Amino acid sequence: MKIRVVQRHGTALKDRLYLPAIWQGLKITATHLLKNVGDIKSVDVLEYPEEQPSDITNRYRGLHRLTHREDGSVRCVACYMCATACPAGCIFIEAAERTDGVDEKMPSRFAIDTLECVFCGYCVEACPCDAIRMDTGIFSLIGSRREDFVLEKEQLLAHKGAFDE
């Protein structure tokens, strides 16, 4: 068996005195403090919510949206693939027969409970029709009641994609 002897640090007198190290640390923190006290604008933070983040990439998984066909009707065919794939069980679909001749099936209700949702993106992966996406770039959802956080089909259809295809 090979034995590697690791050299222990911190046994020198300078390390054991501890005070030089404290002095070094204080120098660092005091430098930051004085620099930022002198010029608060040098602190690189976002003045949220007045300033909104500008660095959301197209891979960011924001709030969901339901996409449309070319004729503007709902693309979803209510196949339940997303609801099956969902690890949080937060997608609720009720299917209905589609009568406008575009397709055979459509959801009469498509709701996502965003309080349950873990934003894993499995629904997007599972969808065979590219009907659900998470490319809205919306990262904050505000409501005063729990019911406000259950997004219904109309809301999901109204969300716009934030990025080009």
Next chain:
Amino acid sequence: MSTAALIVTLGSVVLAALLALMMIPVLVWLERRIAGLIQDRVGPNRTNIMGFRLGGVIQSFADVIKLVFKEEYYPGHIQTGRALYILAPAITFSAALLAFMTIPFADTLHVSGEALRIQALPVDYGILWYLAIGALGIIGVLFGGWLSHNKYALLGTQRAGSMGLSYELPLGLAVVSMLLTYNTIDFNAMVAWQTQTVLGFLPAWGVVVQPLAFILFSVALFAETNRAPFNVVEGESEIVSGHMTEFSAMKFALYFMGEYIAMNSAAAVIITMFFGGYQLPYLSSAELIESFGTFSLALMVITPLIIYAFIRWMRRNNDVRSTLSHDGGRRFEARVLTIVLLIKLVVLELIFAYFAFAQPSALQTQIAVAVVQIAVFIVKLMLFNIFFIVVRWTLPRFRFDQVQRLGWYYLLPLGLLNIFITAIVIVGVGS
């Protein structure tokens, strides 16, 4: 008791209470702002009253209101010792508050033959009072932690006990060496001693005369006030909140405020014993009274410069980025504060001019000197509080057995050595 004595006593008590209690919101705010600035963040700066945020200090008052109106939750599993459980935070709080009361804020006033101390508690055994009452704070911690019937609280209590064993001895030894040096237990006399000079040019501050005692004393005080790097009793990352785990609302707030008052008292004791207290370096009270005309002339020149620098700093920094049109009234606030500061400047200049050119009476000069000394004391106090805060955001936490090792293996022998050397020097100088 004469009228003057009554006024001075009342004034000192009010001043001490204000300095201890009003300092809490300021310290909490400073703690959070300085933590932010050290870590390249901004810290709380949003809460405002009609656009006035005063750099964010309003946040502390909002916090106080929230804590006062919070539900008084009482854990149901605590069956025994309820009264003591509720009393425990008050013990810690009042011990910290009382420990602050013997600090002198200015030199003794001499009014018509009476010597009036500017101390809330005009006693001549200040350091003994501080040691005795300051050490009582831990009893509240022990009661609260034990009676919480909570494992984390119990662990915190156990740590508090072990901490007490670790730092009280070095603290006492450092104090003993200072007592040998000053040959007094009176804070006022200590400050008076420190107006001498050593080696002809250095002010004989305790930190110059006894640097080792200063290090021992401040390390022990960091431990006594439960400040980082010795905040093992709370140890947020390990034992939730230690003895405070089961306390909520105002009961928790009393512990929390007690901590800041203890820090404030510790800073006050350190500057009184090691940094010349309320004295300006090189200027004893007698010299200050004698040449107060010249001194106020100097103040007349310096004050506008300080206020000008402050206004420039405020106008530059009380502003959000220029890319944003909405600044939440910051520019209005800066403008109003500028006007207030200018009015203050004019008033101060008039007062200084009175003392520089008119013929003020001896009593007026004495009072003016006392006010100047109080101002000096507060500035020193704030600087040392800021030092406490910066240290907290610099150092990681010790383990509690490491604190014990530090106390017993290093600080205790060093303290004894320091007493030994001090005694030899004193005997050598005395003979």
